[in-house]
Amino acid sequence: MADPEFDADASIRALAPVLGLDLTEERIAAVAPFLTIAAEMAAILEAAPVPKGTLALAPVYTLPAAEEER
Structure with missing residues (x-):
């Protein structure tokens, strides 16, 4: 169960301008x-x-370098 003190409406109003x-x-x-x-x-x-x-924890995945020629 979520924190009974949590107020979604107040959180949205506080965070919306920041975002x-x-x-x-x-x-x-x-x-x-x-x-x-x-x-x-x-x-x-x-x-x-x-x-x-x-x-x-899993390591950070890094995409392989793109092949120059195929």
């Missing part, structure tokens, strides 16, 4: 439920136990 978004009231109302769902999913992931020493 350069000019959102109407209608758009804020449409986005808020999805942000709440995302917060709930993040809470589930944060609560998942990760035994010490078992977290293996």
